[in-house]
Amino acid sequence: MPGPTVADVARAAEVSTATVSHALNGTGRLADATRRRVREVATALGYGSRRTPRTGGTLGMAVTTYAGSAWNFLEVPYFARLLTAATATAHAHGYALTILPAARGAETLWHTLTVDGMLLLDSPTDDPVLRALRARGIPLVFDGRPVDPKPGDVWVDNDHTATTHEVLGHLAASGARRIALHAGYGDEHYTRAVTRAYEQWCDEHGRTPLLIAFDPYDTPGHGFDAVFAARACDAVYTVYDRGGRHVLAAADRHGLRIPDDLLLVCASEDRAYAENDPPVSTVTLRPATIAETAVTALVSRLSPTAPPPPPGALTVPAVLHPRHSSRRRARPGSPQQGDR
Template sequence: MAGHRNVTIKDVAARAGVSITAVSHALNEKGTLSEETRARIREIATAMGYQADALARGLRRSQIGVIGIVLRPLDALANYSPPGVDYFLRFAGAAAVSALDHGLSLMQVADLVKGPVTPLAFSLDGYVVTDPVRDDPVVDLLESRSIPYVTLGRDPGKPEASNWVASDDAAATRTALDHLAAGGARSIAFVGGTDDNSWNADAESAYLQWCSEHGATPRHFRSPEGLGEAGGRDLVPQLLANGVPDAIYSLTGRHAAGIQEAMRERGYVAPEHYLLACGTDAAQTRTAEPPITAIDLRPEVLARETVELLARITRGQAPEGRRLVASELIVRRSSQRAE
């Protein structure tokens, strides 16, 4: 494999049948690995042509005034400009400006565990990792290299962690459900994504609790985020299987837009026949007909809070994390019946 591509630490871990952390410890004389295991990992790394990033190790000894940002949902999509999705652009732009306010520069980095990755990526002062999935491998890699990081959204696999900022997704979900109920909805279907992150988990939990409190039967569906409008369209037969719901709450705006189109094709138009709202605003929700009620997650505020937390951590401070940022419900015609 040597010379064909930049062999990553993940490649070595996969070949050796061990964790990324174990490879890092073997190559950097850390941890409690047996000498036999340590030697075997080194032999595999050498055979594969793995290049230890000496530049990064040298630069890690001092700060360089640059932090990185990894957009995990877009890594999963392998598309950094999904049509209509401006949340990440708003977040990244605000994070760059916020970094300047702290005397820092911002570098956007693709998936650190898939490679090829420039050695400079591991010399940055710290990282913002957005929407990590449970036991996220990027988070594990940063920890194995002792690189400070802050996550936007909790890592569901690390309940003890405090180095995170998140939108208050449970409260936002309850706000949207209360709004739909105030419009007369009693049977509200919920459409979530499939990524195992805190956004999906917290919203789903809030929905189930709300149904329990209001004596409503949950009608819960999931569709992969990457399917976008097509994913929403494909769910409509299931949404209608037990009759037209009074309202539908879809976490992603692209799913909501697809649901609205497919419902209209079947003769059901919002808000006359059902109410529709979604958990994140997007171009599709703003330009739909009728425009779709949506949650504005306020990515500019999230970016400011996240960068501030990371900046303080990289400077050796111990700031209080676990910061929740309130979202805003933007009411549009899809959930407003005529008086």
Template sequence: MTRVRIVDVAKTAGVSRATVTNALKGTGRMTGRTREHVLSVAAALGYPLATDPRRLSPSRTLALGVTTLGAEAWNFAALPYFAQVIAGALASAHARGYGLTVLPAAPADRRWHALVADGVLMLDPQQDDPVERLLRASDVPRVYVGRPACPEPSDVWVDNDHDSVLRSVLALLRSQGARRIALIAGPGSDYYACRNAEIYRLWSAEHGNDPLILPLDHPELGEALFATRRGERPDAVYGIYESAGRLALDAALRQGLRVPDDVLVACMSEDPAYTETAPPITTLSLSPRLAGGLAVEALIQLIETGKACPIPSLPVHLAVRASTRRG
């Protein structure tokens, strides 16, 4: 990829090079509208982030961003998993005297160019995420929550051991009599989605499970899950996202199937509401509050000493409920 230059931003934005420089530095005389326009163009073209240490130094502030999913903004902070990552990150940042800026998820956000931060936490990086590309091209210290899809040797991240976690969930479902287990994963290209799908395929091959992977945004998830055209109808579903349990439960009921008698249902979730569904749904917690806290600790260590510290795998808590108890 050719490096985007000031002149490219100036041409696309229809302004002078001096105006681009001033807009990026926050100097010069121009309207707020012009400045916003220039920053938006710079972000859209992938112009590198400013990394002037004199500008970054006095802020004692960290930034937290999440990967973008396609062209849509999505309110990740409203999901229990991300809310707990943020709460853990915030408490640790404040305990160390740092502020935390939580940016909305929007593609090529111009705020990444106007950012004043000593370091960045990046949640669930997707492959080829434009913000992650900008960060990699800069020298702003960064720590990932969720392993990057293509990590470089110096990358630092916190994550769970998804291989053993998924295997233990599949073993649980199998021990309760499941003969065909379906997986809800994707459409994202983050490591969490990709690795879970990969382990699921391996496990399926090892255990003679006819694999069926459906993305969360499938337009007819219910029908696709429980249709009998493609081989035997699944009698168990595991979803790697918080809403997957409710979706699978609703889909089963609409198809006239009973949970857990006809179909077992489990999902990853930090949402206490799954204790109150009918039946209550088995969930897996990924320790997001701890993830946020450890990521901040690692990031501050990186900022203050330039050195990464080893981070252990995060614990997982499986709450077995009626949705996976048979007989």
């Protein structure tokens, strides 16, 4: 097979063909970093040599929600469980799994990475990692619907509309009249899908939406101060793992009792919520099942004999675990037994 062309290198490096020619020939006025990156990309693609079929054996995984930021996604129970299951599934299929750091660091990383296929988690709008991998033609499977899916793309996700409606219906059945949504930090499909579903549910049920912006560093939950001080909501659905603790801290500071004054549901894989007093209702997105499904789909895409997975979404149902935080206790003389 003929080797890659200058145009192939230009697409992978996200530069013009003229820039590639200058970088490889030592001509023109280019920044040293650009010249070095183009040469590294050309080397990784095998420019100037003949291509040989790769037998592979390595998958890559990247959490690109905040790509470029040095955050430790392994501290988040969702990602910790997903990556553990993904590693086990990759090994079961005979593949190694390389887990990439969130911070891009050297810009050449995504252009020179040597893997047979990639799993991208929570790819946001204008994802530079996704752009580089597509330019190189590396097979992809997504955890979460890509912002701009291409024909043939495969992704594994929950039905966020159905899950959100189930949670809001559960809170309404427990007596909530003013339900706030704690979300909106990321720009990935998960955040946008849950927010749209929440607004749709509110419109259908004649409720006024109340969105509270999530801040991962707001440990005391000050984002709730104005709402809680005014008693403007009587229930919260928080869609990030840390959000439940933010709500608990703010409720305690404002003298709100859970579940008597405030109902709470948190999307989280952290088992500690079940040990809280009172136990906190959680939604599990089932990351282990998502990982197994995604890795298996990617391996199928790479196999010369296995049938490829159908393009589009592979859906893993989420599960609501109701606990005392979203079941209002019966008041004296009340016939309801909401905490059973």
